[in-house]
Amino acid sequence: MNSNDSLMAYVLRLADNALILGQRMVELVAAYPELEEELANANFALDYLGQARMYYSYAGDLEGMGRSEDDFAFLRDENEYRNFLLLEQPNGHFGDSITKLVLFESYYLLQLEALVRCSDTRVAEIAARAEKEIRYHLRHNTQWLVRLGDGTEESHDRAQGSVDALWRFTGELFAPDEVDNVFEAEFDGPDLFRIREQWQKNVAAVLQEATLEMPEDHWMASGGKEGRHTEHFGFMIAEMQYLQRAHPGATW
Amino acid sequence: MSEQEWPLYEVFIRSKSGLSHRHAGSIHAADDQMALDHARDTYTRRSEGVSIWVVRSSQIVASDPAETASFFEPAEDKIYRHPTFYEIPEGVENL
Numbered sequence: 001m002n003s004n005d006s007l008m009a010y011v012l013r014l015a016d017n018a019l020i021l022g023q024r025m026v027e028l029v030a031a032y033p034e035l036e037e038e039l040a041n042a043n044f045a046l047d048y049l050g051q052a053r054m055y056y057s058y059a060g061d062l063e064g065m066g067r068s069e070d071d072f073a074f075l076r077d078e079n080e081y082r083n084f085l086l087l088e089q090p091n092g093h094f095g096d097s098i099t100k101l102v103l104f105e106s107y108y109l110l111q112l113e114a115l116v117r118c119s120d121t122r123v124a125e126i127a128a129r130a131e132k133e134i135r136y137h138l139r140h141n142t143q144w145l146v147r148l149g150d151g152t153e154e155s156h157d158r159a160q161g162s163v164d165a166l167w168r169f170t171g172e173l174f175a176p177d178e179v180d181n182v183f184e185a186e187f188d189g190p191d192l193f194r195i196r197e198q199w200q201k202n203v204a205a206v207l208q209e210a211t212l213e214m215p216e217d218h219w220m221a222s223g224g225k226e227g228r229h230t231e232h233f234g235f236m237i238a239e240m241q242y243l244q245r246a247h248p249g250a251t252w
Numbered sequence: 253m254s255e256q257e258w259p260l261y262e263v264f265i266r267s268k269s270g271l272s273h274r275h276a277g278s279i280h281a282a283d284d285q286m287a288l289d290h291a292r293d294t295y296t297r298r299s300e301g302v303s304i305w306v307v308r309s310s311q312i313v314a315s316d317p318a319e320t321a322s323f324f325e326p327a328e329d330k331i332y333r334h335p336t337f338y339e340i341p342e343g344v345e346n347l
Contacts, residue, residue, distance in 0.1 A: 040289065040290070
């Protein structure tokens with residue numbers, strides 16, 4: 001794999017992660033229990049969609065075939081998406097959504113901090129902007145996980161259930177493959193082993209504050225980075241892609 | 253959804269350095285930190301602010317509308333208290 005292919009594959013993963021998580025959050029718009037949290041969720045979802053656009057646009061430039069952001073987002077098939085399985089999991093209850101965000105954003109923030117220092121200027125610039133957004137998201141969502149875990153008996157039990165259920169999707173975040181390795185070597189990219197160490201420390205501290213147990217690492221699901229998705233994914237992108245598929249080229 | 257509503261907070265925003273905080277509106281939140289977050293997400297989405305204050309609405313002591321007459325009217329006919337004899341220098345926007 002040459003360095004341009006690796007860069008494009010890496011950027012596309014960043015884009016797919018942002019898009020798929022953003023889409024999941026969009027599903028919750030107008031379904032939140034409190035107006036203020038509703039706004040926060042919608043703001044956060046828009047942050048992700050904004051990041052996805054910047055990544056897709058760069059991926060299109062790298063590819064040089066004239067594909068637009070919309071082509072990447074709406075006109076690819078299921079097995080062409082490279083997002084983490086964690087992010088496509090259904091929203092479930094509020095605790096599930098918050099836990100998913102805390103687990104992912106604890107990783108994503110560390111990834112962005114490393115990307116700001118990578119040698120590809122455009123990735124570094126996008127990362128610098130995204131880092132500020134995600135730092136705030138993580139602070140907000142962490143506070144929620146602490147409130148839920150350290151709240152009532154019911155909220156504690158449900159939050160623990162969310163952590164236990166989603167834990168098996170966290171292994172994939174730290175399993176480097178060729179794309180990660182080439183990107184790290186050629187572009188001074190993130191070192192996933194170091195990120196994993198820091199992630200475990202940070203997440204352990206949050207869980208402790210939330211009086212939640214950190215699950216042990218057993219079997220970990222993987223495949224998202226190669227385009228093998230869980231059963232929820234097809235339904236999700238069917239809804240997401242419906243408009244562009246039914247009315248090709250439709251614009252606002 | 254809980255049947256008990258979160259307490260109400262009043263939100264004050266300073267739109268830029270040098271100006272004072274102005275009342276922007278109110279939000280519900282379970283605690284002070286959440287109130288700051290909610291104020292940020294509700295009232296500064298279009299970069300309206302550089303600083304936010306939140307305060308529990310129940311902590312605000314307000315004047316009584318029934319006493320408006322005795323409270324405010326005595327000031328109305330005392331024009332000598334108004335600084336209307338100064339000219340505001342050109343270029344001063346916020347005095």
